[in-house]
Amino acid sequence: MTTNGWLQIACFLLAILAVTPLLGAYMTRVFTRQHTWLDPLLGPTERFIYRVTGVDGRREMRWTEYAVAVLLFSGVSMLVLYALQRLQGVLPWNPQRFGGVAPALAFNTAASFATNTNWQAYAGESTMSYLTQMAGLAYQNFVSAATGIAVAIAVIRGIAQRERETLGNFWVDLVRATLWVLLPIAIVGALFLVSQGVVQNLRPYDTARTVEGATQVIAQGPVASQEIIKQFGTNGGGFFNANSAHPFENPTPLTNFVEMLGIFAISAGLTYTLGSMTGSRRHGWAIWAAMAVLCLAGVTVTYWAEAHGNPLLSAAGADQTPGIGSSGGNMEGKEVRFGIANTALFSTVTTDASCGAINGWFDSFTPVGGLVPLANLQLSEVVFGGVGAGLYGVVVYVVLSVFIAGLMVGRTPEYLGKKIQAFEVQMAMLTVLVFSLVILTFTAVASVSPGVGTSSILNPGPHGLSEILYAYSSGAANNGSAFGGLNANTPWYNTTIGLTMLVGRFFMIIPPLAMAGSLSRKKPVPPSLGTFPVTTPLFTALLVGVIVIVGALTFFPALSLGPIVEHFLMQSGRVF
């Protein structure tokens, strides 16, 4: 580990700290319909959209209507994307003349992009036409992110409002999230990426002759426009198979920094929005702090593990200490342009948030270095988390924390003045339950099914178990990153991971919305000295504890047979 590495990590956290109140306050204005400087431009567009679609923007929805609208919208989007993939062979903007995508893969990809997961069982440059990339995948990158933000805002309203039946209008929230939040960032960001060397064209692939005289095909495409939303929308689906390790997606250390910042920016901002819309800024910061602590812990462990490298190599006489001309540590699976610190940070950030973009290869990390991304997924993406998803996910943990520890102040538990009762606990437990159920059940079945499950594994032993566990964890957490080392483009994995993603998205959306609907109806109790404090460092510590303990208790047995035992085996001289 180097000072330079730590400095970069510190810079990153400071940048997130700086961006949080800016974006947070802006989103508060957008979703409480206060004036913003983009209104003159976007106001007419918004009204035009409502006129064309026949949406009554003033009509408020109860949580059930809101949930139905989310499901309908996502369902239709998914169908369209499925059809687009199947039919791309006969549609325009297909210079490479790719044929229609196979049914299981098309289902998997449609589910993947509609759920903001962007799990890619395919390689973009050899499967998807430009039309599919832009009208299908990039479109989903926007609206699935906007859906997440909308749900988060609805949940915040539920917490903030008193004695109201409704949570807002999904269509309005969707449109405003897209127009006011995602589009401006995407436009400015794409221009920035282009300035750094990210490609943006519709040309057929180039063919180049290498120095050795071999022929190399260089993939092209509208990359920058997709890259920026891939990061800010925590989508993570790369234009190219190599994702953010590809020089056309992520050419410079500066783009690397901005891409990492993009992953956390909106999710971090939403904690501030939660604070300002509920009138308790300090509560927003307390949650932010809990997330930052968990993120820093993850980075530290990964960085430590990777920088220490492989003890077997040291034993064989390899020098793994950093020095002039040598990065030291375990450089396998790292992009040489970014080094260990930036890859450790990127890996933690992308798995903390449900982004899934990668600039390294987890499969090649040390066991502990690979454990962190896996454990991050299994915390169900609440460390900043997916755009919107992180916020409504963390609210579940906040409710659980408040419920478990809240009793200890001698009052029936309350969250920002709202009583936490049977229904809220039921919804919170439902999310925890479904999340663990879907991951563990599918992994269990796959791990003992030689025909369909274990046959896709490239590495035997505990590492293979990690690969399967990672795939389903990534699906359920709507992350989309792959551990690698698992051939997931099979009918079994395409179908089951597709289902996992759908469950991991919509079973994580409906219970928090139901909870918000119930909280919204309640009359808040005014705060007093006897109120459970949700603004203090103690609360931050409690929240961290609950997130870690709930996650750890659920997945510890599985992890102990995967990366944990692999770590001890490596210490004793065995690798996989």
Next chain:
Amino acid sequence: MATYGHTQARSLWDPTIVRKAIAGAFLKLRPRTMAKNPVMFVVEVGSVLTTWRLVQDAIGSRGDLLFELQITAWLWLTVLFANFAEAMAEGRGKAQADTLRQARTDAIANRVLAEDRFEQVPAANLRKGDVVLVRAGEVIPADGEIISGVASVDESAITGESAPVIRESGGDRSAVTGGTRVLSDWIRARVTSEPGHTFLDRMIALVEGAERQKTPNEIALNILLAGLTIVFVIAVVTLQPFAIYSGAPQTLFVLIALLVCLIPTTIGGLLSAIGIAGMDRLIQHNVLAMSGRSVEAAGDVHTLLLDKTGTITLGNRQATAFVPLSGVTDVELADAAQLASLADETPEGRSIVVLAKERHGLRGRDLADKDATFIPFSAHTRMSGVDLAGRAIRKGAAEAIGAYVAANGGTAPSELDAIVDRIARAGGTPLVVADGSRPLGVVHLKDVVKGSMRQRFAALRAMGITTVMITGDNPRTAAAIAAEAGVDEFLAEATPEDKMALIKREQADGRLVAMTGDGTNDAPALAQADVGVAMNTGTQAAKEAGNMVDLDSNPTKLIEIVEIGKQLLITRGALTTFSIANDVAKYFAIIPAMFLATYPVLGAMNVMGLRTPQSAILSAVIFNAIVIVALVPLALRGIRYRPTGAAALLRRNLLIYGLGGIVAPFVGIKIIDVLVGVLHLA
């Protein structure tokens, strides 16, 4: 403070209760009973499964039978320990119910037929609306409202208080309770309850827990625990395929041992005991809560409405100073005031006599031979006094005495007005004394605030509870007393309507309100309040409107009720936290033990240095079972509660039960492992 009455001295480990609880623990093994508690039900199902497999293995002479037998036995003990905890909590109530049942004798009632005719019928035949005659020595056959007569009644069967109380028709002392005994005189009462639904019947049902329903918070907590249990079932069931993948399939015993250690058995086993014990603690304080819901609400109370008289102040105004006008000596005024009060039997009057004696050594004199004429207080003149030897001494309100002096041709100096005003502003009651046309001075009567109230209100404030003093006094007096007692707010010149409006206003802001009351006109407010504590001496209407009855009729007890409510919730939260935190250590004990044979490197995770895999698993299971019994006293007694703010409470309890919950099992399992080794059990 609480009088413990007949519930006194029932120690936590009363041998008869313990004996009955042990039997009860086995009776509760019925699956239908167990199913109400999802966590322990899972343990029972696990125990049945291991027992079944144990029998199979024993017949086939397979497996490590000693280990399997011990695991199975400890799993059953886990269930029994939890049942024992619940039975212990119930046992204390049952024992008390038995005492109460003795009061519910088959009394014979004198049902009144006409003005002076009555018939004798069994008490069970009485219906609501019947009129009964109860004479000295007879047991009151049913709850009723006195319509005529006055009697002294021994209510010790209900309240445990042996001193008799006076019950009379009209006013707020007209209610009588079935099962109590008339000691002297007679009463006629109208029966107000149907047979089987008397206060005594309700009380028996309550202390016995027969009508116990899960409270809202308990239901929510149960959902959390059931949810966690399912999560752990998933984690353990899917562990077997992972184990098979890793080439280390596990036995049923090990898997069920792991499951039982992980699911929150500690809180699951103690949850209902905590609830029952909370109600029981109220009963120890001679308070009957009509529902567990109200006990929970007590912990949540924001606003306490306290009547001034009897709760905050001693109830009677007392003379505290003589303030003479210029030209009059202290002794002169004290002498006159004492003379005017010698025949005054009111507490105020007596306090004047006592003060004159204390300050100026003036003894009470017998005026019978001095040709004295006492002038009693009348609502018309609003003064009292004495005429003797040419003197006409009067004491009374300032205006009344002013008029009296003027009528005798004198004038009241402006100095007098100033004194009167000063006393009134300080919260006192000025009592002006005059001799014929000559005003002498003022006696300062004062409401005496009870000793420890100030500290108690400060403690309540630290807990975030606002106290509101309710008084009929004028705002000036009320403000002064409120300041002296240290209450946060006051409601002066309060009518029942004002009180009701105040409660509704607080509730509209989301605050929970607690109050006490005894009169019929308190009934609507008692019903409206979230915690309404009716005094047992109060009217039937008040008792029915409130959701608690204080058998000691001590309005100060509201504070204890709030503390008991908080203590109940804290105990629940602390043990939940403890239970979940325990799991960390259990993982470190069991997971390496499970896979050590296949992956010897996992020995590195055996941070406790447990001797063998079998011993590690057994020790974790034993710890898990024993901790339930070890925490029974805590569950029954409740966690010690000191009134402080929420932040401090949370910090303290998280440290003890959260951090402690993580550390304690590491130590406990290690110790058990050593013992298991010494005893050669595994």
